[in-house]
Amino acid sequence: METYPENYVRQLQRLLGLVTDSQQHYQYAEENIKSTEFKDLLKFYVKERKKISEDLREKIASFGGNPNENDLGFLSMLERSWHEIQAKAAGRGDQELLESCRNSDQYLLDGYDDVLQGSVLERPDLKAFLSEQRLAINESFWELDRHYFNLFKTDNTL
DSSP: OOOOHHHHHHHHHHHHHHHHHHHHHHHHHHHHOOOHHHHHHHHHHHHHHHHHHHHHHHHHHHTTOOTTOOOOOHHHHHHHHHHHHHHHHTTSOHHHHHHHHHHHHHHHHHHHHHHHTTGGGGOHHHHHHHHHHHHHHHHHHHHHHHHHHHTTOOOOOO
């Protein structure tokens, strides 16, 4: 079965939308977080997501697609808005902002998993390209996860 480049473009545009959404979560959190430690970390993740977006745009163009389109849709915008509302309602605390970023990245990783299980498997070069991006995102997710859960640790010694 031959898969046409339009299918790859659609899948890449969806990932581009998810990466852009993740980048916007990090940008919002970086602008509103109180901790300087987290501010620097979030700034790094914003840059990382920008680079991934640029690489996806180049790959979309290489398949003849429009890199200025994404296939994200209304539900993702609604989901991002909901996380921002939750963070604002909770006083925009560091914990809530990090949680919003974690949730966004979990959604992003799920998107990569969906695409990597599809017709992308027919193209080893594309599979390797996307797997490398997913690995970088996953490493960031685990680092952020570690920082997030450290917020809950307390020293109960006397």
